[in-house]
Every structure is written in structure tokens, then in C-alpha cells.
Amino acid sequence: MRFALPLLLLLLAACTPSGEARRDGSDWPGYGGIDENHYSPLTEINEGNVEKLKLTWYHDISGGGSSLSAPIAVNGILYYASGYSVIHALDASTGRELWTYDPQSWKVAGQKMRAAWGIRGIAYDNGMVFTGTIDGRLIAINAKSGHPVWTAQTIGKDDERYVTGAPWVFKGKVIIGHGGADFAPVRGYVTAYDQRTGKQLWRFYTVPGNPKLGFENKAMAMAAKTWTGQWWKYGGGGTAWNAMAYDPKYNRIYIGIGNGAPWNQKIRSPGGGDNLFLCSIVALDADTGGYVWHYQTNPGETWDFNSAMDIELARLKIGGKERDVLMHAPKNGFFYVIDRATGKLISARNIVPVNWASGIDIKSGRPIENPAARYPGGKAAVVYPSPFGAHNIEAMSFNPGTGLVYIPTMDQGRVYIDPAEPLKGWKHLNGQRISVGTGPAPAGVTPDRSATSFLLAWNPVTQSEAWRVPMPGLRGGGGTATTAGNLLFQGSAAGKFVAYAAKSGKPLWSFDAQTAVMAQPITYKARGKQYVTVIAGSRFPSAIGLPREWNYRAQQWRVLTFSLDGKASLPSAQPVDTPVIDMPDFSVDPAKVATGATVFGQRCSICHGANAVSGGMAPDLLQSGVPLDTASFKDVLHKGILRERGMPRFEELTAQEIAGLQHYFRQRAREVLAAQAAAKPGAQTHRGLNEGQ
Template identity: 55%
Template sequence: MIQSVSIWLIMVMMIAYGGFSRAATVVDNELLAREPSGANWAGYGRTFDEQRYSPLTQINEHNVGRLGLIWTLDLPDTHSVTTVPLAVDGVIYFAAGYTVVHAVDARTGKLLWRYDSEATKLAGHKMRGSWGIRGLAFWRGRVYAGTVDGRLIAVDAKTGKLAWSTMTVGKNDNRYITGAPKVFNGLVVIGHGGADYGPVRGYVTAYDAETGVQRWRFYTVPGNPADGFENKAMEMAAKTWTGEWWKHGGGGTVWNAMTYDPEFNRIYLGTGNGAPWNQKIRSPGGGDNLFLCSVVALDADTGEYVWHYQTNPGETWDYNSAMDMVLADLTIEGKARKVMLHAPKNGFFYVIDRETGKLISAEKIAKVTWAERIDLATGRPVENPEARYPNGEATVWPGNKGAHSWYPMAFNPNTGLVYVPVWESSTYYNDQGVDLGSWKHPAGFSFSSGLASGKGKPGPPDPVESYLLAWNPVTQRSVWRVPTPWGYNSGVTTSAGNLVFQANADGKLRIYAADNGKELGAFELGVGTLSPPITYIVDGRQYVSILAGWLRGIPMKPIVEDKTSGWWSGREQPRRLLTFAIDGKADLPSPPRPAKPIPLDDLSFTPEPEKVEVGAKAYGRLCQTCHGAAAVSGGYIPDLRASPIPMSLDALRQVVQQGALRSRGMPMFDDITEKDLIAIRHYLRARARESLAQGHP
């Protein structure tokens, strides 16, 4: 009896102090295909369907006002946290910046381990085009991530030790990785970016999840016909191109969205724009240019082509279809349909039969001027011919940032609604003065759209409108919409608690009623945020976690300015992981509030108009992606109008050409000419003086 009591006491103590641990959750096809408990957020969109829907109801429309902060974890020296975290067995996994993988205890916010892929040491010029990693994958005790230099890595989820690493791209090419891998059937699949920076031909590669050995590769555009075609799909695609497209690469990179469909054992690829954007250069005789801006279905085990649907035949506006592809079962006209929900950049919302690839319906969710409608009989857009800038220039809606970009949407099967973060913006396209017949990609890792960089209206871009849109995919109509502040908004998560979660540029996590859009709560994050939140359960308690922080060169100009409006500027703002739960009582550290950058001027320096014009073009090619259009920056990257560095040619030379700030994320441009460097300085000094004269917007 005494022995039995002693054993009982030991067991109680071991349970109380963590001596017994639950068996680790096995993340595999079974869990990712269907996890009704909602305990884990083990995939990018939680489950294979990419719905970003949680069945949890502990936090709901009736008690969400009691949501409070549990803890925060600051992430110093991290340039970007615009990424989707995962949560498995009470541990949050995420990759910040240039693929620095973290594991954090969800109960306490304690950092468990940190693995640095050291991508900044290896990426070289590729750092110029990458915004950091957007997400991870988890499979059977390992975390998988891509790196800016093109590697795919597998890290042990318990220890943070590297299990294997494989290079997925060619040596010294322009490819880099920013998207999340997909894992299924023991395979891990990864694409890449880079088509905006050189002659890149897109592809997707599958590797053995256990060993890293390559299993298959699918190219998204055809190569040189003289070299033969890899498969019949490439032979078919080549008939839709003209000229010598392969010399320009073609593009079609899968830099973001992929979706695995366990019902049909297919992987769907969302493909990107052409390389260069301007079709007059890469395919001068026109043509559909397959498989640019398409959804492509492949056999998941072999990588063989099954079907495709192209959203923008012969695209010429950077209208990626690399946005999330959500799987759902809907009843349409009285018939049960297995569908894909897709809202690419071009402003239309598509419902596609995912068994056959046939279009069911498509309607506009934003202002669109490039096309009148989508012809349902052919599945093709009815285009506005003027949108292709036949006379050399055109302003087109939506802009190249897209009506919906990579920030993920969400689908709630209870309401039947899709929640889409929408931007209303335009882009001015201009190829006047571009030698279309002999155009070549600029030397080095330079932006190469095939357009006339630096032309158009001077000054910063006009403010854009943004909103969270609740869309009925059956009726193809808006149900509700709420404006989001400052012209930008983040990815979305929804739950069975009749909730929609979305962070905003004003530094708040806002929660809406999923059925009618009523705002139910707004919770301080301390910094403008674009990352979507996740929700999960630990020890019976529901948590909401989000990575808060702004993103590189995106300026946050408010639609209506007031005395407090401004930008999340430079490196002053925090990057942090925050976790909330009902009745949380933790205090949020007080961050600096947004402030307008104050341009600096040197009255002894006179910008020369000819050099300013050359500098505007060079800035657009080399600097704009990070430091912002018209030198109006935001996020982690300094505003060069307000930086003292361009005031000194020697200081500018040390930073730009010699890499003096490479350790802080500023790439080295050792291939920039002295002429361009001087011209960029003249352009920045001119922009600073103009901004001061205009009240420095």
C-alpha cells in the first residue's frame, strides 16, 4: 500500500513538473489533410486546402473584447518579419529576415533555439531582390525553409540542428527563394523568384523530405527549342511564344503560392510574370506565352502536367498568378463542385473546377481597366487594347502591386465567404525610347522590366485605397467590406468563432465578425504589420500569435494626413512576435510612433538636371525595390532623402560600392558605374530639395 501511494505521488509530481510529456504530434498527410481539433497550425494555410480557417471557438465574437497580450518577444537586427509562422505542440516556428529560423515556447515567449542559414554571407547580389522568407513547412519533426541564395534546408524541430541542405538553383544565376516550401507524400517542393532581375526561366523542384535528393523538376516556360523539350507540356507551351524568348529567360517563376490537393493527388502551381514584363521584347509576335500567369496542375508524385488555366495570356503588366489558391467544396447552381478559389494580381476573382481546370466564374473585386470582363465560354479575358501601351505609354488598373498580392486571403466554410486583402492602385507603363528589338537585361542584379525606368510623373506615388473584402464565391458578389488604413493591409485568418483577424498599417490587430464585418476589437501591436496571424491551442487554451513589423521600402502615406500621420521609418520601429489569449494582462512595450522623414539639404550642392535624369533611371533600376518609389521609403530601410550618406560622395561610395553596411542588410553594388553613382546622388539631392519645398511628403 505504501509503495502504491509512493508511486502515485511520484506520478503526480512528474506530471506537475513536466516529467511526463505527451507524444509528439506527427505532421504528415493525415494531419495536414484534416485536423479538426485546431490544436496546431502546422501548414502555411493551416491545412492542405490553404483556407486559413481554424475550427477553434474558445475565442469568439462574444468574448473577443477580453483578448489580451500574453507576451512579446523582440527580434532586434531583423530586417523583415513579414512571414507566416507555424505552431506545433506548443512551439511557434518562424523564419525572420534572410531565413533565420526560430523556435519559441508558445506559453512563455522563451526562445528555444535559433538557426541562422547565413544567407547574407552567401547571397551576394541576390540580396538586392529578396524581401526575406515568407514562410516555412513542417513534416515529421523537421522544419523546411528556402534561402535567398537558393538553398532548401531541413532543420530538426527539437534541436535546431541542420539535417540537410541542397542548392536548388544554378551557380551565379539570378534565382533566389522567398516563398514557403510545400510538403506532402514525403516530398518537399520549392520554387524560386528572380525573373525581375535577369534572364530567368522558372521551374519548381521536388526533393525527398528525408534525404534532400531531387525527385522531379517542372519548368514553367519552354527553353530553346534547339535543345529539345523536357516534356510534351513544354513542346505545347513553345507554340505560344514568338521570337527568341529563351534569350530573355521567359519568367513564370513560382515565387509564392503552391497548393497540394490530396483528393486528386495534385500540386497546383501559381506562376509569375514574364521576363521581362514587356511582351513586345520577350515575345514580339504576341502569343499566350504559356505558362506565365497561370495555375498549373501537376501529378504530385511525378511532376507531370495535368491541366492549366491562364489568367493573363501574353501578360505584360507583372500580373502574377502567384497568389494563394484555396480549395473548397461549394454548391453552385444546385451542383456540388470541387473548386479552387483564386484572386491573382489582375483584379478578378476566379472560381475554377479543380478536377478539370475549367473556369466556372470570374468577376472584378477592384477597379480594373486592362480588361472589360472574362469570357466564360472561352475562359479568356476581353482586353482593352490600349492597356498594352501600344503607343508607348498607359496607366492601367490595377497596378503591378496587384489588387491582391501575396498576403493570403482566407475562406470560412461556415459563412461561405472569402476574405481578401484588396489594394486599389494603378501603374504607369512606359516603353518610349526603349529599343525593343535589341533590348538586353541590364548588367548585374538590376531590375529589368523592359520599361523606361524613371519616366512618368515626378514625386511619390499617389495614395492607394485598401480594404478587407468579404466575397461570396458562389454569387461572385461583395457581402461586406471595411476600409483599411494608410493604403496597405495584411494577410487574413478566420475562425469558427465567427471571427476574421487582420493586422493593419496603423499598428493594430483588428478583429471583425465574419458574417457582417462589424469590428469587434482592435489590439495594439506597436508597429504597422503585414503578416497574417495564426491561432492554435496549448494546454487547453486558445492563443493568437502574430509577427509584427513593417516591410522594407513600402511607404505608408496616409490617405488623409493629420498632425500624427507619418511613416514607420528606418530602423526605429520594433520587430516582434506577440501572443494573445483571453484575459491576457501583459503590457506592450511603448514603441516610437510613426513620424515623417525630414529630408536633409546642402545649399552648397546644386543638382544638375542631366545627372538627375540619369540618376532617376539608375535609382529605379537599382534602389527603388528597397528604398521606395521616388525615394520615399518606409519600413526597415532608411529614407535616402533624410540620410546623411548621399550628402557625401565618398560616404555613398563606401556604402554602395564597397559594402560598408552589408552586415546591416545593405547589399554591395560593386558593379555600379561611377557615372551612375554620381547621378543617383544628384537625383537624391534633388528629391530631398523638392520634398522640403513641398513640405516633405
């Protein structure tokens, strides 16, 4: 009996969440899983039994969703972020909520709320959950209790950076980047902190600053030689707003670097130059943050072809030799295999048709550019891919068993042209997004083919396509995860969550999520059983190009979890009447419509959709009664009464601009109603307010 108590304590300890995540696939502790590849070695759910997969539980997300957020799972607890980095802990086997932590970012984020929504991922290490916030904080949360342990402000006071990407954890450190270069004069950097205390350990800038102020290190002095003009007045860009990867073998952290600010190189660096480290993978010493090597995918980038997409690590047999490689599919349409030891290019090939370059020179590692793609001399150019990229933030994955990489892929083009008046400094023109530095497309200049999207299985050794599955819409495929059970999981814009055979691409199972599923799935074990979890909810700003229209007011954001013996089911989707509103006695003034269209395009379309047609990310304002009541409209725009629900303030809008928005909405409402009537002869149109708004 004297050993009973110690034995009991040992048993209890074995069942209690520890500080370390399990590396055998039982846990999924960070954005990329246990190995940065969005891969799981678990096989309980496999191609032979996946048809038996059933919904085990679901958890409704209230207060606005963050449907591109990747959950994590450690020691039987699932953690996810919703809204503005509100962190939830759920029992992974039942869905029962254990705690919620709200950093209340909406109270302090101010105009940063105009640029972004939510967080794409969180991380776990040493008994803590780490998250960034849109107002620039990095927060460590006790994983058991949900109480904050420490908070670090990662950006300067009143600057215009913000955080939407996941933190990365390694060797007692946590590292975070930021966004903002598309909206303001921002110079990118990443910062590493001590996990226990929140003390800053090191910072690495991704582009050089003003030479008169000196350079932080030799890497910045080297990079400055590749810039011209007074780039620092524009910030330069190079934000690390998304993917990174930790490499324990070489004790390095790889950083995916974003585009220039502004996009147009003729403005930020008028004499040309490579503009390091824009659009690069930069390898840093994990202990010191010191520069080790870089590989630049787009020297002198001018199209928003950033390299902030997934960085995946593997060991591949290439040319009869085993090599440690880094795999990367940035926006620019090429797939890169890079030597992790040296940073040298091994191979590269385009995964979609591109016209900005004819290929990548293997010896130099540089693209063989098409000069016309840089829209020289004020001449417009149709460039493939578009700024959305051939691959964007939807996670790709690598399966070592099949040897294939699975990439949510897009094929679409964009017209680029210099602006009529080059930027003379950097200003926020009443909130206008001016960092792009390109002008509107001239009449008649358009891409020569329709935009498409597909799931692509790519062989990184042979640089060739293995198979593909067409996706619906312009951006139809969500993030992916793959397993040793020869499975690949991916959601779609059409509302299906699908399991494919990883080798062949054959669909084996699907689930109707009742809304878009664009977030990446994860798989893990809880109480000895394998589960698959994904967050569902449309986050498309515009309905244009969607295979189905997802209504912000009608859809339900959810956490969905599946197992082989699941017995749950979703409630039937109930139709919600949210018609487009018109007011017969409202007299539309064309001049005011023009004012409103400009205001909407500059401030509102990023969330409420192109041409005021929402895709589910935010309410469709043509269906809302708020703009019809001037006092209520001003309460929203000037006082910010809906900030907690994600609607930022626009206190600078004048009475004339607000009136312009009202007239623009009524004009667009009548156009949409007319189109609906033409599409469905005899259908009734709705006039006036009703309870469905």
C-alpha cells in the same frame, strides 16, 4: 509498479513534439494552415469573447525584420523567419526563445540581395522545419534542436534566381519554387525533394526552353506551340515565387505561375500566342510531377498580372450540386472558381473595376479582352488594375461556416507604353531593371481615379460582394486569417491589428501594434489554450500613400501573441529624432543630381523608396549621415560592410555615380525640408548631423 515506467514514458511521449502536425486546428504547420484556406476550426476565441483578447507576450525581432513572413506553430512551439531566413523557435505560450538558426545567406547571396529581402513563409513536417533562402537553398532543420538536417541547392550556379516564397510539404516531399524573372533572363520551374534526404525527386518547368535542345516532357512541347520568336533568349519567366496548394483528395499539387519575362509580350513573343504556362494554375501529379491540367487567367500576359497569389480549396454547393473547387484571386482583378477535378472554369467575376477585359467567357474560360489595353502601336494605355494587382501577396482566407472569402483588395491603375528602344537581347545595364519592357508614362497620361484599398468579403457561389471595410492608404490591408468562432483577423498599414465578425465585417476588437501589420496572422493551441500570433513591422519601400510614416530607425519589428487571459503590454513608443539632414555649405550640381536620380531609381528605390522617401523597409537616406562621408559611403556600396543587415554591395558604381547620389540626396533633402516648412509655418529645420541619425 511494473507499469509505472512505461506509463510515464507514454505520458512524456504525449507531451513531446512528434513528427506529425495535428490536423484538428491545434497546429498551423504551413503557410495556408491545415487546409490551404488560412482557416482554423478553433472556437475558444470567438465573437462572443474576443473583446477580452489581450497581449500575452511579445518578442522583439533584432537584426532587421521580415514583417511579411507567416509564422507556423506545431506542438506548442512557434517558428518564424526574420531577415534573410533566420529561423527562430519560441515557446508558443511564453515567447521564450528555444533556438535560432542562421543560414548566413548574406555571405553568399551577392547581387540577389538587390532583388528581395527575407522569406514569406516556412513549413513543418515529420519533425523538420523547411525554409528557402535568397541564395536558392532549401534547408531542412531539426525542429527540436535547430540543427540543419540537409541542404539542397535548388538553382543553378551563378544564375539569377532566388527564393522568397514558402515551401510546401506533402506525402514525404517538400516543394519549392523561385523568383527572379523581373530582373534577369529566367525560366521558371518548381522542384520536389525527399523530406528525409534532400534528394531531388522531380522538377517541372513552367515555360518551354529552346526547342533545339528538346523538351523535357509533352507538356513543354504543347506549351512551346503557344510561343513565338526566340522567347528562350529572354528566359520567358513563369516563376512560381509564391503560392501553391496540396490537394490530398486528388493527389495533386497546384502551382501558381508568375508573369512573363519581360512583361511586354511584344518583346518576348512578338508573334503573340498564349505563352503557356504564364499566369496559370497548373495541376501536377503529387507523386511524379506530371502535368494533369492547367487554367490560364491571362493568355499572352503583358501587364504583370501573374497568378502567384493564394490558391484555396473548398467544397461548394453550386447550382444545387456539391463540387470540389479551387478559388483564386490573381492580380488581374477577377475572382475565379475552378473545378479541381477537371481544371474547367465554373465562374469568374471582377472584384474591382477593370478595363483590360469586359469579362470572362465561361464556355472557353478566356478573358474578353479590350484590345486597347495592350498599348498597341506605341500608344499609351491606362490599365486597371496596376501591376500591384487587385490582390497581391497579402493572404486571403476562406471560412466554410460563413461561405465567404476575405481578400485584401486594391483599386489602382497604371500607364503602360512600349519602350522607346525595344530590347535587343538581354543585358544588365549596370544593374538597371530592364525586364519590364515598358516605357515611362507620357506627360498628361495618368489614371483617372485615386488609388484605394479595402478588405473585401466575397461570396464565391454567387460571385458577389458581401461586405467591405475601407483601408487606409494605397495598400492598407494585411494578410487575413479566419476561424470557426466567426472571426476574421487582419492588420493594417495604419498599425492596427483588428478582429472582425466574419459574417458581417463588424469590428469587434483592435490592438495598436505601433507599426504596420501586413503579415498574415495564425491561430493555434499551446498547452490547451488558443493563441493568435502575427508579425508586426513596416516593410513598405516608400512612405508615399501610407496613412502613417513608419521610420526604419524608430519602429520595432515584433512577434505579437494574444490570448483571452493575456497580461502583457508593449512598452510605450518613444519618439526618436531622425530629421532630414541638410548641409548649408554643400553646393548642389544639377547635372550630378540627374546622374544620382537615375542611379537611385535603378538600384535604390526598390528598398529606400520612391523619390528617396522611405516607408520603413530600409533607412531613409535623407536622414542618414553616411552618404555625406564619401569614404563611409564607399565602404557600404563597394565593400558591403552592411550586408549582414540587408544592404547589398554595388561594387560597379563609379566615383561619378556615387557623387551623383550624394548630390541627389542633398537636393531631395532640401525639397523635403522646404515642404515641411511650408506645411508647418514657423517650424525649425535641422541643419547638420546629430545623434538621431
